[in-house]
Amino acid sequence: MSAVVFAEHNDAHVTNNSQNVPVVIKGVVATSSDKQQLLDKLKAQYPDKPVRDEIEVRSNISIPTNWQQIATTIIDSDISNIRQGRIDIHGTTISLHGKVSSLEQKQAIQNRIHSRLTDLYQLENQLVVVEGEQRLIDETLGNRIVEFESGSTNLTPMGLGILDDMAGVLQRVGDKPVLITGHTDNVGNSTANLALSNKRAEAVKQYLIGRNINATRLSTTGKGDSDPIASNDNEEGRTRNRRIEFTLNE
Structure with a gap:
């Protein structure tokens, strides 16, 4: 699986695809602590994958409330069930893209992420069921x-x-x-x-x-x-x- 996180201007982007491609984190976060949390989360979820760190730290950017917590909690093993997948965080809007194997799987992923969001965030489920x-x-x-x-x-x-x-x-x-x-x-x-x-x-x-x-x-x-x-x-x-x-x- 591969993952890419784009955090610049409070936007994040997580993609997953092949087993042969390393996990890549790319983007801009506000603190070194924020960066390390994202790295630790990916390494924990994908222990068999190399993680390539391309995250910049810029103290002058602003982020929505709980943005860091949201970004880290959605990066977990359920992402591996999304083929050709992507999770985008644009400010307070989170959108899911990619292919899953059943309606039940699509709903389970949505429910898991939605249960961890505050009222500030909106979730758009654009996953496609492919059977x-x-x-x-x-x-x-x-x-x-x-x-x-x-x-x-x-x-x-x-x-x-x-x-x-x-x-x-x-x-x-x-x-x-x-x-x-x-x-x-x-x-x-x-x-x-x-x-x-x-x-x-x-x-x-x-x-x-x-x-x-x-x-x-x-x-x-x-x-x-x-x-x-x-x-x-x-x-x-x-x-x-x-x-x-x-x-x-x-």
Whole structure:
């Protein structure tokens, strides 16, 4: 699992994904004590993961009442149940994003966090329940990145290998339509990134057609750099943001 906490301007952002990616804490807090509490919480919850500390301490920032307590209490083991997950704290608004396996799990996570909030904070539960065939697709892709050559729509050999696996799983889910979504990092012009993400999604579609996936099942879209799942401040995060997603439409 990976986690990123952005605390600058009282905003925090927690993401979780692969078992192979270290836990990363990034952002700005008011005191060294605040920083250490966040570090200790993550290390306790994820003892088998390396924790990378990228937190700054700035004494001149102001935070809402109980902000530090809220930030530390929501970082616990239940986050591991959220796939491609993210918990954002923007001032006094907390929003949950990502995928869970059942409505019961979605509600349990919401209840756990909500029970620890004061009246000052609002909780927005935007978790998506993913079951059955979509979960099979997600697990087949895992945390692997469908790689392209830099700045182009040419797939690398590793990217082609991943798409071979995806073609296999798409054949197992019958004739259900699939949306292919392209994403980029934030390097360069946003307009150009949007265009590139669309073109890469189309390149994936064409390859899958060549692997005997019916063209009528496949649609594409691109989101450019608008929907990151990791920090764009380092190469590791940018690599994870340059991704392709597959969404099964019922």
